[in-house]
Amino acid sequence: MINSADFTNRLKEVIEYYQFSASSFADKVGVQRSSISHILSGRNKPSLDFILKITTELQEVDINWLLKGKGSFPKVSVSKQKNAQMNPTLINSEIAEPGKKIKNIVIFYEDGTFEEYQK
Incomplete structure (x- = not known):
């Protein structure tokens, strides 16, 4: 199981790296804006579908880094x-x-x- 607080911090890092607002990030990866808000606030945990949408749309985001903090972000500096x-x-x-x-x-x-x- 992933640590939700650590995942949230890494998600915030991704959003800041690309200079997205929470709304524009949600639009970019194809999820509802409320989903981003709920995950960032700790209300909900991310689904596998949500994680796959991020790593598919933003190819510099490594799934191992996003989930467990192992590896680096971005993939290619x-x-x-x-x-x-x-x-x-x-x-x-x-x-x-x-x-x-x-x-x-x-x-x-x-x-x-x-x-x-x-x-």
């Missing part, structure tokens, strides 16, 4: 993606075709996340 550096000399000498230089590398993980390394 924009700053990590932009600031990631690679050693093009090492990589070019090991895997690039002769005469070609690698511009960027994208690593896709099974959980749907990815990391991008740019020169």
